[in-house]
Amino acid sequence: MDEQNESVCLNSSLVEVDYFINLEDIDVTADGSLTLRFLICLVYSMVCAAGLIGNLLVLFFNRVKKERKKSTVNFFVLNLAVTDLQFVLTLPFWAVDTMLDFSWPFGGAMCKILLSVTVMNMYASVFFLTAMSVTRYWSVASSLKNRTARKSCSAKWTCAIIWTLATLATAPTAIYSTLSNVTGEELCLLRFPGGQYWLAVYHIQKIIVAFVLPMSIVSISYIMLLRFISHRSMKTSNPKRRSKVTKSITIVVLSFFLCWMPNQAITLWSVLVKLNVVHWDKAYYIVHTYVFPLTVCLAHTNSCLNPVIYCLMRKEFRDKLRSLIHRG
Template identity: 80%
Template sequence: MSEGNESVCLNGSVLDLDWFGTLEDIDVSADGSPVLRLLICLVYCAVCAAGLLGNLLVLFFLRGKQERRKSRVNFFVLNLAVTDLQFVLVLPFWAADTAMDFSWPFGDVMCRIVLSVTVMNMYASVFFLTAMSVTRYWSLASALENRTVFRRRCSAKWISAVIWTLATLATAPTSVFSSVTNVTGEKLCLLRFPGGQYWLAVYHIQKIVVGFVLPMCVVSVSYFMLLRIIQTRSMKTSNPKRRSRVTKSITIVMLSFFLCWMPNHAVTLWSVLVKLNAAHWDKSYYIVHTYVFPLTVCLAHTNSCLNPIIYCLMRKEFRDKLRGLIHGR
């Protein structure tokens, strides 16, 4: 074990190695771990297949400039599909890593690339989801108050460029401190922070706050403000069914994002509290971190194949295009 704090990378999340030395003090059977690894590999393969199909369909439907210009949301959906497609392409690497009991066979460069792409997907996806929620609210508010000047100035391309920049900056620590290291004879893809466990705690806190808490707050505020407009404003010229579909889709967006990511961030927060000595390391922590945490990672990453379903297949125009594609029209 090196002097710095080390963590095994599990598809963009990390499992601490600094507590493995104490496992002999706790009698916990690991007989289920091969079954768990097999389950994780199957989930990754399913997510990869579904994500490839769904996101490629999104890119196919939005391939024309006219489609992207119809609304800023369409442009954000296109960017969301790109980042989710990048993520599902690295899933086979994580499936192989899991199947080999986290023994990384692809070298140091691929460790940095694959881990960085995975973490960037988390940030970029949540940032685009947030931008889409704000855009939906602002579009409705602007339509009611004729704020067309601001709408023209607020370019979707500039917003997307800012989002990609922020996601890249947030991923920088992962790119810098990830590497392949020999631990007890095994080559593991690790995050190695020179400052000890407190720097790793800061890394986790950044992911929780920037990648979940703040976006969830913004999405929630945008959603409730949109509901307020729908309920209190008189919109005689608008279609009630369309407003209902917008409300339904945003509700599903919030629920899917919250349910997919909350368990993973909750376990991560528990890990942070243990690192900062604010919570005790015990048998329950080991069981949750060993058996439950990998499943929360799987659940979080299913969001990458849910996104195209939510944003495209729930919209009539895209369903019609899909039917036409299936029937050869």
């Protein structure tokens, strides 16, 4: 959402960026398209509704399923649902902001709170997904050892560490988010004292901490898990089990990659522009104004896909959902 707020500056005469002063020389259609803003609001509403339903179902199933011994992965799933639920609850505010052409109507305090909550839950969600991938490999690789009590304790400590890291990663957002007057409009923005350089550093942190490192860890963990299952399958002659796990892992990795890659790629482009490594031009303006908001929507869909992938794809949760529907 921080990058979207940077796009607010682009849509509001591009203040504080001296190489944007020749915007009038670029022959493009005026930004702030009502159709595009309506589309974004529609997507936000759909993601919010799907995220609320999916994550509340996850919380409900975990709450009523007291008879089953809680595992480390289920504990992470519960925290992930709470994280994604908090995230989707911020979407109606961003939908209103978008519909008003990024003119912030909720005041300075809400600007700081909502930006911080949005970014913190973005980091926490990615960190929990990463922790779950490592846990899935470790639980399978050490399945012959009885470490139930140790796992339960370590899961709680891991969650505490994840929330602490997410809070620390959000600190720049909490400190520098502010309500600013730009050409007569009140906008919710990030304003760093060092200007474009520190904003670029901020985005580099987001790319590395929230995408490159998690994607690398997730990929390595699942590759190792597939190799382990492949080796075991050759001994136990259970190709069906291997195929099922392979499909599940492929969906997890691809959904994370496809939802976040377009957003992170354009963010990297903007970093290169800020550092004067790449020149700002018409192509950047068009992509940032018209394509980038759609990549933000795509990234947000990851929050409603998480409960579907990690819970509703599992037979035990599908059975409970089917039972709930039949009773209704």
